[in-house]
Amino acid sequence: MEEKNKEMKLKYDKNIWKEMFLYLKGFKKDFYRLCAFMISLAVLDVTFPLLTQYAIDHFVVPRDLEGLWRVAVAYFGMTLLMGGIVFFFIRLAGKIETSIVYKMRKDAFEKLQKLSFSYYDKNAVGWMIARTTSDTTKISETLAWGVVDLVWGLAMMLFISIVMLIVNWKLALVTLITVPLLAVISVLFEKKMLVAYRNVRKINSKITGLFNDGIVGAKTTKTLVREELNRDEFGLVTHDMKRTSIRAALFSAGYLPVALFISALGMVLTLYFGSIFILNTSITYGTLVLFITYARQFFDPVLELARIYTEMISAQAAAERVMSLINEQEEIVESSAVLQKYGDHYTQRIENWEKIQGNVTFNHVGFYYKEGEYILKDFNLDVKKGQTVALVGETGSGKSTIVNLACRFYEPTEGEILIDGKEYRSRSQSWLHANIGYVLQAPHLFSGTIKENIRYGKLDATDSEIVEAAKTVNAHDFIMKLEKGYDTEVGEGGGLLSTGEKQLISFARAIISKPALFFLDEATSSIDTETEAKIQQAIDRVLKNRTSFIVAHRLSTIRNADVILVIDKGVIIESGNHAELMALKGHYYELYTTQFVEEGEMDLLNQNTQTSLQSA
Structure with a gap:
């Protein structure tokens, strides 16, 4: 896996947050309403102490309760208004949070659909799952609820500062003198917290990846008796997660008490100097209560901002x-x-798509996954319409690379590939992929029914077309034997079916759209002999008059190919049909005869085993 561990600034990155706040653009009206609610809430929070000051100076100190009921009514009315504001801002913030995480996950998923095979080669599934799940949730929560608290906190601090400066600017400066100290403390904690939380997210991705590997590879784990090793490996990573999370929590825990101490210091200073001002009759008793209340209220949003900051x-x-x-x-x-x-x-202009005839040309093609380490170099191949080309060679010789380049899953680093005489990059990927039938060695089925999986190859296919495709690849008989026939659930990844059954369904899915180009990448290498015979019959029917590439493991399946290419390290070392290559008695001859003998011995062994079982 190529982890996205790019060099990043170890400080608050405003550019990242600019990108994040772009996600709020689609909810401008809701966001502005939310800000208005929070500012209104801050105004109410600032007004309550003013009412208290008024009540103390006009009713409590003079010991005259006449008219106090008006203050009580004002309190009650403001409390009701505050309750309404809290209800609406919580509902609105929740809506914004849900909308942001939806859009972010949608954008991430759409990007994953567009990225080429090379991206999936370099990044583990767990890494991608963590990005689109836990990370997006964290961001949406911070954007929605963090913004709520941020607007409220800043508004509170601003309004309190204005009122205090108007009432008594000297005592206001005493109350606010600790704010610069808090700013300095925040800067000191910033770098350590960012590094710690980055490490937490990074390890969380590893845990997600291990969960994915453990679930997907459960059968392999059991057959290799790796349970203890997997447990120990997972234990090491989770222990690392625990240690790193505790370290990150310690920085957060250390920051908040320091901020709390500074706020308490501000209240002490306010009380001390406020008492002196009372003795000097510079302020009233109600004003002192007002400033003490504001000192506490002022540092509530400060502490809230400290939490938001972390x-x-x-x-x-x-x-x-x-x-x-x-x-x-x-x-x-x-x-x-x-x-x-x-x-x-996502916006395909099908009306402009030319029909593919089926001529495919590799013209001086070079390709590498890692710069300088060529898989193909100056590779040339000319395939005519309707030809079946089989690719044979050792593992790593470049067979699958040729197929992937022809399908434009990757693009040549040198040279060009022509479809019907035209460079295929002058047309769209969707145009090419819509004309391709592709069957993999390890077929993948989506959760759903057999009918739905075959229909994935042509979304507007009728039921009769689905049945016809299944019959073409000899899949209809086994499907009809199932309890629900074509409506049978295949399970996650097709787990409720055998490998051979999954392969037959993937064949039906590949041919239902009647593609001009057909690609088989060792499609019969992992199935039993009986299913292979069915698939071979299907191949002969499907590939008739259709340009096709076959990456072959079992050479018996390509005897009827028009051209067989023997590939070695990206170079064609032999070319011809089966008879020509056998007559040549070269590399293909050796491969074929060796495999023929091995398969003959295996068939003989199976026959003897069956005979022994029958005798017993």
Whole structure:
């Protein structure tokens, strides 16, 4: 896995937060209403102490209770108003939070759909899941509720400062003198908190990845008796998570008490100097109560801002990682001319798509995954319409790379690939992929029914077309034997079916749209002999008059191919049909005869085993 551990500034990054606040653009009206609610709440919070001051100076000190009921009514009315504001701002903030996480996950998922195979080669599934789940949740909570508290806190501090300065500027300066000290403390804690929370998010991704591997690879774990090793490995990572989380919590825990101490210091100074001012008759008793109340109220939002600050530092670590995914540059990018004519992944202009005839040409193609380490170099191949080309060679020889390049899952680093004589980058990926049938060695089915999985190959396919596709690949008989037939659930990843059954369904899915180009990547290497025979019959029917590439493991399945290419380290070392290559008695001849003998011995062994069982 290539973790997104790019060099990042160890401080509050305003650019990251600018990107984050762009997600609020779609909810401007709700956001402005929310800010208005919070400012109104701050005004009410500031007004209550003023009422208290008025009551003390006009009713308590003079010992005259006449008219005090008006103050009580004002308190009651403001309390009701505050309750209404709190109700609406909570509902609104919740709506904004949900909307942000929805949009962010949608953007991340759409980006994952657009990214090429190379991205998935470099990044683990767990990394991507963590970005689109826990990290987006952290960001949305901070943006919605953090903004609520931030607006309220700043408004409270501003209004309290204004009122105090108007009432008595000297005592106001005494109360506010500790604010610069708190700012200095915040800067000192900033770097350590950001580093700690980054590490927490990073380890959380590892844990998600281990969970994914443990669930997906459960069968392999049991067959290899890796339970204890997996437990120990998971234990090490979770222990690291515990240690790092405690360290991050310690910084947060240390910051808040310091801020609390400074706020208490401010209240002490207010009480001390306020008492002196009373003795000098500079202020009234009600004014002293007002300032003591404001000193406490002033530092409540300060402490709240301190909490928000720590949460924003934590959320920034998540934001860096989510935005690194959303802003990931796509390696395969369409030109503006192609987008204008053919459309993109989501807005396809099918009316402009040319029909594919099936001629495929590799013209001096070079390709590498890592710069300088060529898989193919100056590779040339000319496949005519309707030809079946089989690719044979050792593991790592470049067979699958040739297929992936032809499908434009990757693009050549050198040279060009032509479809019907035209460079395929002059047309859209969607145009090419819509004309491709592709069957993998390890078929993947989506959760749902057999019918739904076959229909994925052509979303507007009728039931009769689905049945026809299944019959073409010899899948209809086994489907009809199932209790619910085509409505049978396949389970997650097709887990309720055998490998051979999944392969037959994936074949039906691949051919239902009648693609012009067909690709089989060792599609029969992991199935039993009986299913292989069914698939071979299906292949012969499906590939007739259709350009196709077959990456073959079992050479018996490619005897009818028009051209067989023997690939070694990205170079064609032999080329011809089966008879020609056997007559040549070269590399293909050795591979074929060796495999033929091995398969013959295996068949003989199976026959002897069956005979022994019958005799017993």
